[in-house]
Amino acid sequence: MISLFNSVNEFTEYRNSLATDSIGLVPTMGNLHDGHLSLIKKSISENQYTIVTIFVNPLQFGPNEDFDKYPRTLTADVEKIKSLKIEGKEIIVLAPSSVNEIFPKNFKTTISVKDLTNTLCGASRPDHFDGVTTIVYRLFALAKASKSYFGQKDYQQVLVIRRMVEDLLIPTEVIALPINREESGLARSSRNQFLSESGRVEALELSGTILKISRLLKEKSFQEAGIEINDILEVVLRDQRWDYLEVLDAENLEAVNINTQQVVIAGALKIEETRLIDNHLTKISYAR
């Protein structure tokens, strides 16, 4: 069964009538693709109720970013959810009819996570993560779900949300699922549809470069792979299309050091005005 709410008050009333803890939350900005659907499927398999929120959150877009252009496809999204095997479980879609439904006019609170948000996407999108943590907190508080599902494509976002959940003692388990990729290797994203045919080919440079670094780190110690990796990073640094490409400690996004066990190789590449991100986790050996 699927129910759709456009009113936060009506949603809240319904949510509070549910006398169960078996509730999963999948927060999305809509325009659902197979990546989102894999999160929803996982939640259906693990919970009696799955709450899917569909809300393009203005707080996480910068002034010159693509908030207005971001694809809004609610009818198609609901159809995609309906096509899933629901098998006696229940799906609740919360698609607020306006920004004021989620952030009332006199809303004045911001939640920020420091350090983790200074690097990668945080470096080039200054208020982005404050917007993310503030909306996700609000969705957590509305949904009161015991489990919450996020895609690993937004790796930094997952770390930031985990930090917030721990710091603010929010009673939900954050579950991150692997990146869902097209056959070409391109990470699925609602923004991929902005790419031309040739753009889709050019975009493979993102996953390709990340994988190349990952292979080097699997073959050699971090120090031995360093020279070749630096060559790759230097080329990227001179290339205006790349916003960043970094190899960081996967736990805290700090520089790799003797205690690092796993790195995240994360990049952002702009193709035809569309900014794409991708990442890959790799265990490393750090020669002493």
Place this chain on the structure above:
Amino acid sequence: MISLFNSVNEFTEYRNSLATDSIGLVPTMGNLHDGHLSLIKKSISENQYTIVTIFVNPLQFGPNEDFDKYPRTLTADVEKIKSLKIEGKEIIVLAPSSVNEIFPKNFKTTISVKDLTNTLCGASRPDHFDGVTTIVYRLFALAKASKSYFGQKDYQQVLVIRRMVEDLLIPTEVIALPINREESGLARSSRNQFLSESGRVEALELSGTILKISRLLKEKSFQEAGIEINDILEVVLRDQRWDYLEVLDAENLEAVNINTQQVVIAGALKIEETRLIDNHLTKISYAR
């Protein structure tokens, strides 16, 4: 009955074992005076359990403020609580043994409330209210109290906390109690003890000036009282000892306007290195 916890984990375990909603929270920085005790008494009268937290929160002190000097008197505080009529109710004192108990080393989250924090104390203490909202959120999350008690002396703080509670959907009722004053009229504060005998007399200028403005506003319309009030404010503005003295809309701390029904007259005055604050609420008539 009184129980004392220095460990947040042990407190949490005990709190989670309580199967009741009849819980009041009184967050304090210790060095309890009659103002604090009036909050605790009110909570005892309204709840089966009263949680009193005693924690000098470093986040709300600026680099040149009196964090180190702030009086810490735990033994005397517990004695004062013990001397109250508890009558079958239960008091739980949470006095964390270290800052890390409340803010673990990897804690990275800040909660901020905008607009309301730009004026009065917020103007001269830039990160003060972020420190307040962050600690108070954390205490709310640990205590899970249905009611929380604050003193009206920190009027701006109460407004900021109310805003946070609403924005973050925190399930506690914020109750603010009137300022507790010494016989002289001086608002009770843990900082009063830093004053010399002559300082205590000089300090009466704070409550006295605020009351003078309040009386003018009771006698005349806001516009008619305006000239005399401006004369008072001008004198204060030239006096280095005054940090601020303002007459603002009591609901939103904005400039008084045609919709204002009540004002807060709030001041901060430095006497012998000790910064004192005070305020008074007054209903106004606004001639049209």
